[in-house]
Amino acid sequence: MSDKTTLPKRRAPLSQLLQPDLEPAPPVVEGTIGAKITVTIDGIETKVPLGTTILEAAKSIGVKIPTLCYHPDLEIAGICRICVVEVEGQRTLQAACAYPITDPIRINTYSRAVRLARRNVLDLILSEHCGDCYSCMKNGNCELQSLAEEYGVDEFRFGHLEVPVPVDDSSYSVVRDMNKCIRCRRCVRTCIDLQEVGVYEAVNRSNRVSIETFLDKPLLTVPCINCGQCINRCPTGALYAKPALHAVWKAIDDPAKHVIIQTAPSPRAAMGEMFGLEPGTTVTYQMNTALKRMGFEHVFDTNFTADLTIIEEGTELILRLYKALVQGDTSVALPQFTSCSPGWVKYAEHFWPEFIPNLSTAKSPQQMFGALIKTYYAEKMGLDPASVVSVALMPCSAKKFECNRPEMNDSGYKDVDFGLTTRELGSMFRQAGLHVPTMPKSDFDDPFGGATGSGLIFGATGGVMESALRTVLELVTGRKLETIYEHGDIIPVRGFEGVRYAELTIDEVGPVPSILAHLVPDWEWLRGATLKVAIAHGTANARKVMEDIKAGGHFSKCHFVEFMACPGGCLGGGGQPIPTSKEIRSARARAIYGEEKTLDVRKSFENPAVVRIYEEFLTDGPCGHKSHELLHTGYIDRGKFIE
Amino acid sequence: MSTSIKSSTNELTFASVPAADGLNKALALSRVDIIDAIHESKLKGRGGAGFPTGTKWNLAAAETRTPKYMICNADEGEPGTFKDRVILTEFPDLVFDGMTIGARAIGASLGLLYLRAEYGYLHEHLENVVARRRKTGLLGRDIAGIEGFNYDVLIAMGAGAYVCGEETALIESLEGFRGEPRNRPPFPVVSGFLGRPSVINNVETLAWVACIFSKGVEWFRSYGTGASAGHKLFSISGDCEHPGVYEFPFGITVAKLLKEVGGEDAKAVQVGGASGRCVPRSEFERRLAFEDVPTGGSIVVFGPDRDMRAIAHNILDFFVDESCGQCTPCRLGNPKLLQGVEMLQEGTCSLQYLNDLKGLARTMQVASKCGLGQTSSVAFMSILEHFENEVLGRKPLL
Numbered sequence A: 001m002s003d004k005t006t007l008p009k010r011r012a013p014l015s016q017l018l019q020p021d022l023e024p025a026p027p028v029v030e031g032t033i034g035a036k037i038t039v040t041i042d043g044i045e046t047k048v049p050l051g052t053t054i055l056e057a058a059k060s061i062g063v064k065i066p067t068l069c070y071h072p073d074l075e076i077a078g079i080c081r082i083c084v085v086e087v088e089g090q091r092t093l094q095a096a097c098a099y100p101i102t103d104p105i106r107i108n109t110y111s112r113a114v115r116l117a118r119r120n121v122l123d124l125i126l127s128e129h130c131g132d133c134y135s136c137m138k139n140g141n142c143e144l145q146s147l148a149e150e151y152g153v154d155e156f157r158f159g160h161l162e163v164p165v166p167v168d169d170s171s172y173s174v175v176r177d178m179n180k181c182i183r184c185r186r187c188v189r190t191c192i193d194l195q196e197v198g199v200y201e202a203v204n205r206s207n208r209v210s211i212e213t214f215l216d217k218p219l220l221t222v223p224c225i226n227c228g229q230c231i232n233r234c235p236t237g238a239l240y241a242k243p244a245l246h247a248v249w250k251a252i253d254d255p256a257k258h259v260i261i262q263t264a265p266s267p268r269a270a271m272g273e274m275f276g277l278e279p280g281t282t283v284t285y286q287m288n289t290a291l292k293r294m295g296f297e298h299v300f301d302t303n304f305t306a307d308l309t310i311i312e313e314g315t316e317l318i319l320r321l322y323k324a325l326v327q328g329d330t331s332v333a334l335p336q337f338t339s340c341s342p343g344w345v346k347y348a349e350h351f352w353p354e355f356i357p358n359l360s361t362a363k364s365p366q367q368m369f370g371a372l373i374k375t376y377y378a379e380k381m382g383l384d385p386a387s388v389v390s391v392a393l394m395p396c397s398a399k400k401f402e403c404n405r406p407e408m409n410d411s412g413y414k415d416v417d418f419g420l421t422t423r424e425l426g427s428m429f430r431q432a433g434l435h436v437p438t439m440p441k442s443d444f445d446d447p448f449g450g451a452t453g454s455g456l457i458f459g460a461t462g463g464v465m466e467s468a469l470r471t472v473l474e475l476v477t478g479r480k481l482e483t484i485y486e487h488g489d490i491i492p493v494r495g496f497e498g499v500r501y502a503e504l505t506i507d508e509v510g511p512v513p514s515i516l517a518h519l520v521p522d523w524e525w526l527r528g529a530t531l532k533v534a535i536a537h538g539t540a541n542a543r544k545v546m547e548d549i550k551a552g553g554h555f556s557k558c559h560f561v562e563f564m565a566c567p568g569g570c571l572g573g574g575g576q577p578i579p580t581s582k583e584i585r586s587a588r589a590r591a592i593y594g595e596e597k598t599l600d601v602r603k604s605f606e607n608p609a610v611v612r613i614y615e616e617f618l619t620d621g622p623c624g625h626k627s628h629e630l631l632h633t634g635y636i637d638r639g640k641f642i643e
Numbered sequence B: 001m002s003t004s005i006k007s008s009t010n011e012l013t014f015a016s017v018p019a020a021d022g023l024n025k026a027l028a029l030s031r032v033d034i035i036d037a038i039h040e041s042k043l044k045g046r047g048g049a050g051f052p053t054g055t056k057w058n059l060a061a062a063e064t065r066t067p068k069y070m071i072c073n074a075d076e077g078e079p080g081t082f083k084d085r086v087i088l089t090e091f092p093d094l095v096f097d098g099m100t101i102g103a104r105a106i107g108a109s110l111g112l113l114y115l116r117a118e119y120g121y122l123h124e125h126l127e128n129v130v131a132r133r134r135k136t137g138l139l140g141r142d143i144a145g146i147e148g149f150n151y152d153v154l155i156a157m158g159a160g161a162y163v164c165g166e167e168t169a170l171i172e173s174l175e176g177f178r179g180e181p182r183n184r185p186p187f188p189v190v191s192g193f194l195g196r197p198s199v200i201n202n203v204e205t206l207a208w209v210a211c212i213f214s215k216g217v218e219w220f221r222s223y224g225t226g227a228s229a230g231h232k233l234f235s236i237s238g239d240c241e242h243p244g245v246y247e248f249p250f251g252i253t254v255a256k257l258l259k260e261v262g263g264e265d266a267k268a269v270q271v272g273g274a275s276g277r278c279v280p281r282s283e284f285e286r287r288l289a290f291e292d293v294p295t296g297g298s299i300v301v302f303g304p305d306r307d308m309r310a311i312a313h314n315i316l317d318f319f320v321d322e323s324c325g326q327c328t329p330c331r332l333g334n335p336k337l338l339q340g341v342e343m344l345q346e347g348t349c350s351l352q353y354l355n356d357l358k359g360l361a362r363t364m365q366v367a368s369k370c371g372l373g374q375t376s377s378v379a380f381m382s383i384l385e386h387f388e389n390e391v392l393g394r395k396p397l398l
Ligand SMILES: Cc1cc2nc3c(=O)[nH]c(=O)nc-3n(C[C@H](O)[C@H](O)[C@H](O)COP(=O)(O)O)c2cc1C
Pocket: B044, B045, B046, B047, B048, B049, B050, B051, B053, B073, B074, B075, B076, B077, B078, B162, B163, B164, B165, B166, B167, B168, B200, B201, B202, B203, B205, B206, B370, B371, B372
């Protein structure tokens, strides 16, 4: 609901404002909230809360008003004008997305004037859109294409864009084809308002307006964090994730190559959407079958390395705490930050480089898997690592950048060859005629086996924190987690609020398990300690927490903070099916937590494959020499300006 | 400064009103009485839209949220308009008087004067006036001995965009953003500068406010027409003998005005700047007033030899350049209309396409986000209507 008195979110640095005062706005007067107002839409009367937009009111009675610049996750722009409607008594048409209802108005959503205006607006948009639908990444899932169909566009009345400008494919993750751009500014608002990164801005006036990066530099050379949230909200094919599917097909087709794939939990909770299933329908095991049929030798579960990440990252946290609290080492950086979201990592590298020491050195699950595939797995299978092609199915566009980071070759080869998005794999399935929802089910392959629930919930915001806490609490207390939390669910860290904070007190301690015996002598120093943790998802929320930490506030007292670049966590990633909305992301989260409940092993250190790898391969234990070589990494101070 | 002002500025009403006179008289009244007086005077905005000033102030006064802002729109960007420049140069005190009266009425603690970039040379002059007013107690704390009436003025520079004269774009620009109009509602009286209740008034409107309190409501209302009270400044230019700034009562006919300025042989008159309409000779008996031919004061006279197609081209060219580029109908519509005029010039515009363009123009007028896109095709449409043969390159039927 849009409150008629709220100030839209600001987009420019405060220093740029002419601001004689900046005291916060007084709270909205009591009594106005919750008041209802009668509105008549196309002859139908309905009551809506004061301030509801015409668009929302129409939706509530089943009337669909077309939109283009509107997106439920974003600030209202009201600029495409496709949603105009007639409000009785007003000379001009009104943008339904932006018009708050504060009087008992009468609205017509499809009068002749409205239909003519919409058709004209559509024809104008098409005149600057290079719409070669059949050669477009968004063919079949394009909001503009659907509208053209809906409004019976049969000619380009006002012409058609012919002369293409070069496509910017400099980035490893996000491709920008401005020939398809309709200036709706959803990407601008996503980047500035939603993510508070701000690499795009509308420049120039009039029909010379274009959406550009700073000085129109290639995306690779500006502080883009590759989160791909702009891709998820682009109504046309102007933004898409850099495709890897052709290279993957080529590898599959090459008999000399041994192609394996790891699949992350979030795409499995969303792949169904690529086949028209309701959001929140999990197709994990059907997908395993389809992937094998498609030609992957083996299908592995990224949850395995998610568990490994938890062990390594959890151990790192214990070590940091031990050094700081027991050994009095003041150089230890706390709170420790998670580092499994490559968008967040790059965000931190650009905007908070002074906090790089706080980032866990543990690699992300994708990259840990990559390093193990071409070492442990190749060795075990007697394969030449050079012939192994390692593919990762991720909900994420930043994973494409991550696997191309030059330092990610600790196996002696490129650890992960290709990152595929959920969308890309969806089209590969379709190309192969594989209807995933109706496939028989099959399990993941050894030697990495099935997963624990701990790894699975990595997909949702708070998941990494919950997994880490499950492991740390049990290792330290020696008690079954279920005796501390019902079903072992650590509810305080779950949820969708942008920033969450929780405290957990360690009442008793147990013996140090053998796996950690070489690192700490006992747990006495943790007896009675209160573990303070925080969670932030979406970089706008991350910024809030970081600003607080920098100012020495509340969050600087935390021990461990989970950061995810994308709203909702990985399940809202930039490689997930389009469209996205709060409801869709919640449905995916429910699917993930639902699947997790069905798993027997829900703690990382109980995962038999994890136990085995420390016995067989990483024999000097978590954070040991070998794991440092393969499973840990470093970061780069990138700053905001790139040459 | 324009060198060709016929009626010297001493002849304008503003010259007869002493600085601070209206202000002092207004400050002796209660806030409600100030607003009532403006209501009764029937003063309507001189910036073009003609919104009743009393109503605007009343809406802002009714808002409980503070601080509130009183903003003077000195962006004067409408082609052919230069009367605000004269006021700012010669009678700046009246403008600041008007702002202070408004601030008192609505409860504003800060005034902002948004000055057109091209008027940068007036910046120092205005700062000096403000400094003087601070010294003499017309700005500052407890003004005129009214306890708690604290009010000051800042002068902010525009950056050269016509659209920043539109009140919500002006606010965006004041806040440091791209000058792009906001969605309305909420209107500035509810949520304006920094999201707070704000009144935006034109320079001339505010100067009249000072005059109304100095000379009385009755005096003001005794001029003009029923729906358009008072005098109005006109910026007159083009094919006439005596271009310049004139003061006439509302309701004057085009013909009478042309006689005054020596433009009787005009073929047409563009009233209200580029966003106004083109009035052909056959309609010269019409009156300049909000209820007939509304205007913010710009009058451009077109002599008998003017090419109406070229005029349409010139005006559309202006809008193609000045559209903020935010909303589809204006951003992409104006270039299509301009291209259409070029096609007409080349003889390549089919009647069917011309029809499409007319439909497009109608859409722009109702579906654009702000007044710019809603009015940019008005001149084009009125030229098409009144000079169809000329525009189509046809010989008139005998
Ligand atoms: C494109 C556009 C340009 C405008 N330019 C000006 C301007 O230069 N000066 C002005 O006073 N009003 C201008 N206006 C009108 C203002 O939006 C606003 O209505 C006016 O400042 C209100 O003051 P008033 O009620 O005293 O006339 C413009 C409106 C539009 C749509």
